[in-house]
Amino acid sequence: xxxxxxLQVISISNDQEFRDHVLEADIIxxxxxxxxxxxxxxxxxxxxxxxxxxxxxxxxxxxxxxSLDIDSIASFLPTNLQPRxxxxxxxxxxxxxxx
Amino acid sequence: MSCHFRIGVGKVKVGQPEIKIGLIPGAGGTQRxxxxxxxxxxxxxxxxxxxxxxxxGLETGLLDMLVDSLDEDxxxxxxxxxxLHSFRSKRTCLLSLKDPISSSISYLSxxxxxxxxxxxxxxxxxxxxxxxxPQHFETSYQLSNDxxxxxxxxxLTPFQQGLLEEECWFxxxxxxxxxxxxxxxxxxxNTAVKPPTRLRSSLDVNVGMVxxxxxxxxxxxxxxxxxxxxxxxxxxxxxxxxxTARKTFGDIKSELDLGIKLGKLSREEAGF
Numbered sequence: 001x002x003x004x005x006x007l008q009v010i011s012i013s014n015d016q017e018f019r020d021h022v023l024e025a026d027i028i029x030x031x032x033x034x035x036x037x038x039x040x041x042x043x044x045x046x047x048x049x050x051x052x053x054x055x056x057x058x059x060x061x062x063x064x065x066x067s068l069d070i071d072s073i074a075s076f077l078p079t080n081l082q083p084r085x086x087x088x089x090x091x092x093x094x095x096x097x098x099x
Numbered sequence: 100m101s102c103h104f105r106i107g108v109g110k111v112k113v114g115q116p117e118i119k120i121g122l123i124p125g126a127g128g129t130q131r132x133x134x135x136x137x138x139x140x141x142x143x144x145x146x147x148x149x150x151x152x153x154x155x156g157l158e159t160g161l162l163d164m165l166v167d168s169l170d171e172d173x174x175x176x177x178x179x180x181x182x183l184h185s186f187r188s189k190r191t192c193l194l195s196l197k198d199p200i201s202s203s204i205s206y207l208s209x210x211x212x213x214x215x216x217x218x219x220x221x222x223x224x225x226x227x228x229x230x231x232x233p234q235h236f237e238t239s240y241q242l243s244n245d246x247x248x249x250x251x252x253x254x255l256t257p258f259q260q261g262l263l264e265e266e267c268w269f270x271x272x273x274x275x276x277x278x279x280x281x282x283x284x285x286x287x288x289n290t291a292v293k294p295p296t297r298l299r300s301s302l303d304v305n306v307g308m309v310x311x312x313x314x315x316x317x318x319x320x321x322x323x324x325x326x327x328x329x330x331x332x333x334x335x336x337x338x339x340x341x342x343t344a345r346k347t348f349g350d351i352k353s354e355l356d357l358g359i360k361l362g363k364l365s366r367e368e369a370g371f
Contacts, residue, residue: 005328007320009312009336009348021335025308027323031316042310059308064315 022049022059031064036072039063043076050081062086100131100161103189104181107153107162108169114150118219120285121278125269127192129226130261134194136161138227145223192258218277222268226261305332312336312347320351 010017022028028046032038043061050058061084063073070087077085107113115124115132123129124145133141136159144151156162164180166173182189256264272278307323309316316336323334336351338344 004331005324006331006333007324007336007348007351008333009338009344009351011339011341011344012310012337013340018337021306021308021337024333025306025335026304027306028308028310029316029319029323030310031313031319032311033313064311064319 019049022046023053025059027060027062029062029064034065034067036068039065039068039073040076043073047076047078047081051078055080058084060084060086100135100191101127102191104163105156105161106177107156107165109153109167111153111156111162111165112150113153113156113161114148115145116148116150118145118148118223119281121219121275121281122272123219123222123226123265123269125265127262127265129223129265130256130258131191132161133227134191134258135159142223142227145227146220218275219272222272226265226268227256305330306335307332308335308337310337312338312343312350317347317351317354321354324355 008021010021012018030039030042032042046061058081061077061081063070063086065073065087073087074082074085115128117124117128124132129145132144135141136144140159151159151161153162153165157165164177166177304323304327307320307327309320309323312320320334320336326332327334336344336347338347
């Protein structure tokens with residue numbers, strides 16, 4: 001089986017690029033440091049960007065948090081996105097081995 | 100261990116890890132190991148299940164010799180340096196014990212071993228026959244300061260009798276719920292990290308995004324690669340600044356590189 005993919009690593013400071021990718025994404029997983037304030041600012045930002053997107057086209061959004069309250073994190077998103085929010089811890093070893 | 104000589108070739112790991120699945124070494128392992136490395140070391144190895152490298156193997160006497168590789172030249176060298184004249188005396192079952200130890204039971208209890216494979220601990224002590232009854236071992240924590248409980252190697256079970264004792268304990272342990280549980284755990288753990296097939300995603304994902312390229316983020320990015328990669332999709336990792344983004348890109352590439360090295364991924368698949 002052949003994998004064909006494009007891998008891009010971008011900086012969040014590049015607003016336009018970040019915006020474009022958020023609008024394009026089918027799934028967005030958050031894996032930033034376990035600080036509620038950081039997560040709040042990220043999810044508000046993502047929520048703002050996605051405000052213009054039609055309901056049927058919204059991505060799945062996940063947080064990889066292991067120690068923070070998942071409901072508090074969800075509350076940072078606008079209400080239309082909250083049903084599409086998941087707490088998802090990835091088994092890292094598995095992620096690597098699945099490769 | 101039933102061989103006359105043991106030669107370590109290259110990097111070697113030796114030990115008796117059976118305790119980790121709630122069993123004791125079988126096929127004479129409990130009897131031969133103490134005769135090769137001494138009672139104290141042997142019992143310790145069996146109770147902890149720890150493996151040792153080739154250097155320690157040589158030092159303890161479990162290995163007789165180390166060679167880097169085995170080819171025609173080194174075989175000659177090995178043969179010429181082994182004491183083949185004392186072939187018979189090198190039979191493990193005929194070896195006499197090297198450590199006339201008089202360690203007290205506090206040594207065993209100091210290993211802090213009770214807890215995992217509890218029954219197997221008792222079985223090892225009983226089958227090696229180091230002079231501590233299983234009941235004593237059971238309560239060895241309380242007795243650890245009691246100097247009356249000492250064991251000596253003179254109490255070592257004669258070889259043939261030891262074999263019978265070992266077999267009897269081994270069979271008992273094999274059907275014990277404790278060992279069954281530990282074996283289940285062992286295989287479950289192995290299965291968990293080695294899935295038989297690649298994860299197939301039922302999600303229709305063409306573009307996956309991970310925010311944060313730390314250890315977790317990179318791992319998630321790799322699973323997304325696995326998920327979107329079949330359709331020529333895109334994985335975007337978002338970092339906090341340009342410099343970190345460059346570093347993370349390099350890190351993910353090296354992970355993929357490792358995948359290639361391990362044969363889990365072809366060069367084409369990795370997109371190189």
